Amino acid sequence: MSEAHAVIIPFSTNGFMTPGFKAIIDRLGLSSAVPSKAALGEISLVDLPTSKSLKHVIFVCTNDSGQTNYSIIRSIMIGVVELLNNLKIFDAACPLLGSGGGGLDVVKVYYVINNVVNEIRCRSEITIYTIDPELEKKVNVLSDKYLRKKSLRLCFEFCLESIRQNTWVKDMLDMDEFYMEKALTAFKDYLNFNSVQTAFFSKLERQFYVSTKVFQNFIKEFDPASEEANFLTICGTLVAYIDRHAYNKQRWNMYDDKRTLALSSVKQTNWISNLLEFRSYNNDYQKLPPSILNAIKYLEKPGSELAMLSENHRQNASFKLLETTYVQANFAKEIYQFFKQFDLNCKNPLNDGILYCRLLYSPAIKLLWLPARKSQQKTETEILSSILEDQEEIEVDPRMRNFQALIHSDNYAEIDLLNYEVYATVIAAFLTSPLTKPPLTIGIMAPWGKGKTTLMHFISKKISGKLKPEQKPPVRESTSNAYKDIWGWLSANGQAMLTLNKLQYPVVWFNAWKFQKNEQIWAGFAHEIITQLSDQLSPVDREKFWFRLNLKRIDRDKIKRDIVLKFLQKAGWPLVTLAGGIILSLLTKAYQLGIVSPIIGGVSVLVSGFWGVKKVAEKKEEKPDADISKYILQPEYQTKMGYYAMVEEDLRHALEIIADQEKPPVIFIDDLDRCSPAATAELIEAINLFVSGGISNCYFIIGQDAQIVAAALDAAYEKIGTMAANIDKYHGSLGWYFMEKFIQLQFNIPMMTNNQSAHVLQHLLAFEPLDCAQKEDEKQLLLEQYKQMEDSIETIDNLDLLFTSTKEELEKKIATFAPARLNEFQDKIIARAVSSYDVLEAELDEVLQDVSPYLTNSPREVKRFANLFMFYQFLKYTDSCKGLRTVNSSTLGRWLMIMIRWPQLVRAIQWDTEKSFLRGVTAIDRANDFEKLIAACETFDKWMSAVDARTNKKTTWQSDLQLYNFFRADFDEEAKMGSAVTAGLW
DSSP: OOOSEEEEEETTSSSSHHHHHHHHHHHHHGGGSSSOOOTTOOOOEEEEEESOOOOOOEEEEBBBBOOOOHHHHHHHHHEEEHHHHHHOOEEEEEEEETSSTTTTOOHOOOOOOOOHHHTTTOOSEEEEEOOOOTHHHHHOOOOOOOHSSSSHHHHHHHHHHHTTTTTHHHHHHHOOOOOTTHHHHHHHHHHHHOOOSSHHHHHHHHHHHHHHOOOOHHHHGTTTTTTHHHHHHOOOOOHHHTTOOOOOOHHHHOOOOOOSOOOOOHHHHHHHHHHHHHHHSSOOGGGSSSHHHHHHHHHHTTTSSSSOOOOHHHHHIIIIIOOOOOHHHHHHHHHHHHHTTTTOOOOOOGHHHHHHHHTTTTHHHHHHOOOOOGGHHHHHOOOOOOOOOOOOOOOGGGGGGGOOOOOOOSSSOSOOOTTHHHHHHHHHHHHHTTOSSSSSEEEEEEOOOSHHHHHHHHHHHHHHSSSSSGSOOOOOOOOOHHHHHHHHHHOTGGGGOOOOBSSOOEEEEEEGGGSSSHHHHHHHHHOOOOHHHHTOHHHHHHHHHHHHHHHHHOOOHHHHHHHHHIIIIIIIIHHHHHHHHHHHHHHHHHHHHOOOOTTTHHHHHHHHHHHHHHHHHHHHHHHOOOGGGGGGGOOOHHHHHHHHHHHHHHHHHHHHHHBOSSHHHEEEEEEEGSOOOOHHHHHHHHHHHHSSSSSSSEEEEEEEHHHHHHHHHHHHHHHHHTTTTHHHHSSSSSSHHHHHHHHHEEEEEOOOOHHHHHHHHHHTOOOOOOGGGGOOHHHHHHHHHHHHHHHHTTTTTTTGGGGHHHHHHHHHHTTTTEEEHHHHHHHHHHHHHHHOOOOHHHHHHHHHHHHGGTTTOOHHHHHHHHHHHHHHHHHHSSTTTEEEEEGGHHHHHHHHHHHHOOOOHHHHHHHHHOOSSSSOHHHHHHHHHHHHHHHTOSHHHHHHHHHHHHHHHHSSSSGGGHHHHHHOOOOGGGGGGHHHHEEEEE
């Protein structure tokens, strides 16, 4: 390796590498060059021009929290070989990638690397280095088995060998019934439907086309008992078994896990349109586009066709995996033959096709044959770090615990009694995803005492948990020896003066109510950020930081000005006289030539005047007054810029020095709703300065009672509010309008359920039921079953299929003795959901089409909607919001639009803040009351009269005509606001 021109160094997605590789990097002085944040499979090059032999270091991201596979290693090696060829590097040293922290088999990794190098015809000589002295012997034993196979085929076999050990594969192989039997029944209902009306299907298809409505609105035009509504429901039910993003899947798909054939890119409206056209032309295949045709063919012959709907995917699989030209008529048969050689035969032969498709779409195998779109390159290959925490389990026999009453403080909770950690997991994963870029402000919304601070501390804990042990913020140590170390550092070399181990996702807490005065809140904000960040550094790095920051604080212009003036005072007169004479002679000559204007006269007078003063002074043997500054006009910009500009500049310098630009600081602001109106407005201005100014590389998480903060802003900007009449009508008040401006992602803490209340009370009384004790052997068996489910997370093609009644029953038992295991499982699911998430354009287009009339014309509102939509796509995989898994995208989009457009309504339903307006004990009662009230008002005037009768005060957001029109529309039952409460959204 020492003689190679390039060396390949593996690292993980968070910049961590094993001690051996870290020692190499330290010796080369490249610690700061290691990417601190990378996607799985990413490659980066660092040149070493000063080195005698080693000229290049190639960093490759091979694992994420120990998770990797052979397909990723193959993808990395293809990129490395292409890089070596392009740079004409003659020899390189490469380790057995993924065999250390990734846990892959060394021999299999060797042959993947070896075969990739031979296939691409690498011009470089690659030497594989390892610490295993027996590797050569092991490799030779298997040379005949692996050497002649292509790297893609090898990776497929290696990955398949691992995947087939997962529970979901074993279940499919042993299943007696047909996996998609209900879909088959729905398809038969579709084919067998007949109408007494002439040309029924063609008329209905034409009517649908002319209406230009989306399916969910078109079906509402018909009487539920009519033939049209009946057949459209049959069509919708069929699509609910075919497409994962189908409309009304919760009601029409009767499977508990809501399984479907595939995840297609076909719009719901196009599904229905083509199904109508298919029947109107007597089931003519020629009328169907490829994806829908493939679905129909599979349902006709599930034992010999495939549930892979996309033609592009079929072509890729043929070319990459089967190594043959794609022929539509032959593809299914070829795939069946391909998988049969691996002894994959289901007990029910009808399940073979669905099993093969699910295997093809498992992440490791999919990477081999389906290239990522350029816009999705990261999301196809990266797997976010699982946010795992080591929690020591303290076993206590519940029968030995006493029933005792305790007095409890109102501080934030350190034990998760309300299942808030799952929300923290999603928010932390969302923030630390490579797809999320600062600036971003998240609002944690709830009234006082509802757990905002507790949730924020859990988020902080999760973000800190993403750092490796050696990267965690150190406890501040004594600086008694720091200056001694600093002198050594300064004398070592000049380059070291610029080197600082920057912080990654450092956390800062700011309690706003402690700083109430206007200037004090800005000073306190800046002081807390800089002090808390510097406290997280080691002593030497901390002194480096202050040294560099104080260098930035030096007024260089003032120093230069003073130096020039002092110089002129001491020795400048002869130079001025000499320069003046030269300039005078040159300008005189130029004037004679007609080049310059008579302004030279003024210059001559000035120089002559100085000369005269000097001569007089010499005669009197006195020093001349050489204070030239009195003659120079200095527009003192900095003195006029004000205190806030100085704070901004100082913070910008500090953050540039101390924080990793790819993993920026996360600033928590708590108790904003306890501040005076003036302090609230000042702090929000400070946040806006961060978000829109030159110090925008930060994330903010703000805990607030939105109604209190809005009222404070109303009071602070009262004069502006009186001049903005329409703001109250469309936004509720000026305060609510300002909050919309600086909160990009709002999270409303859901209501506490009865089970959560019982859990909290049980904990406060230190009491557990006597029947919750488990024997050790029973515990071990339960944990083993749970581990089998957990192993499926990285391989299963559809995460929805993990959420079964079996999982729920298992978790109820495990929660009694190992609740931390549930959090680990949850974290892994969230990490996989975030890494594999891909917004389908067709899906998002339909959702935006439905809600865009109510999002005004503001790009900010559209961005906020997109943030919320993506965030809740992840949140639906938590147990607290499990109801969202069965909600279609259109319904979710409507609920999120209500949160953005009318947050006061959501707050009134959730927290009963409009007691005179909405009636009901529970949130569901209040949601139903609102919808019944608005449904009973046939006109907008009647609605306003009903509101006035209930509120007896000036109406604000209730007077929005769009609010009235929106809720007067005919919603499905699942789109009602009570369903949003039940689903865990509010």
